[in-house]
Amino acid sequence: MFRRRRREQPEQAAADAAAPAEPTRESGPWDSDEPHPDHDRIDLGGLRLPHNPDFDVRLASVGDQHIGVVVIHGDSTLQLQGLAAPKSMGLWDEVKTKITQQVPALEEREGPFGAELRGEVTADGQTRQARYLGIDGPRWFLLAVVHGPAAADESAAEPFLDFLRDVVVVRGTEPMAREEPIVLRRPNEHGAQSDDRPGFNPFRRGPEISEIR
Incomplete structure (x- = not known):
């Protein structure tokens, strides 16, 4: 006996289509085109960083x-730089060799993101x-x-590792x-995207964006 398949309600179908996809990994750094947690970040163009007043x-x-x-x-400090890479291969093995x-x-050593260098x-x-x-x-x-x-010190490093896990690369x-650097911009420069999601408070104190050369 064949039963007619129940037609999906239009309202439910529209809601499912509008819902953001769930991340396929537990943590980042994330690519901007993959599903990732949707919350407050500082938009620097090529990088979007966690919005945390404890970090300068x-x-x-x-x-x-x-x-x-x-x-x-x-x-302590954490330095971040994004570089362009080929489609066919990553750069870390080559960069590791140059650094050593x-x-x-x-x-x-083996770390939370794979092989790393310490000393x-x-x-x-x-x-x-x-x-x-x-x-x-x-x-x-x-x-x-x-x-x-x-x-x-692993305990001192954990805040930085958590910060890194929530970075989005654009x-x-x-x-x-x-290996061309992915160019960044100040949040208030032309082209910066505003964050108008519900719950975002633009007047809440956040990290100060200053500049070093």
Whole structure:
């Protein structure tokens, strides 16, 4: 006996179509085109960062271009830079080799995002702990470098790791050269998207976006 399939109600079908897709992974960094949690983030163009007043966020610039972010929390920092990558392969294995050639003392370990590098680095006559993490995404690569106590102390590193897990990378569709920096912008620059979702309070204190060169 065949039964007629019940027709789906138009209202329910429209609601299902409008509902955002559930993330297929537990955490990021996320690609902007994949389903990811929908909540407050700082829109810097090529990167969208968690909106958290406990972090001081600064843009790093070369000339007139913003190419990276420095996130300060306590006595430690997290540096983020997005680079364009080929469709066919990631960049982290190659970048790891370049870093270890420059700093042979670094050791490779397994971390929450895969292989990473840890150890002491010397710059400007000062030696400090550093931790390098690399994440390969679709046509992009995100390099994260932790300096200070959080580079060696797991409990101090956890706020930075949670921050990194909620970063969204916006690669865009335009052609880019291999390892070309994904350009960022200040939130109030032309083209920045406003966040008018329910519950977002534009007057709530958030990270101050300053600039370093």
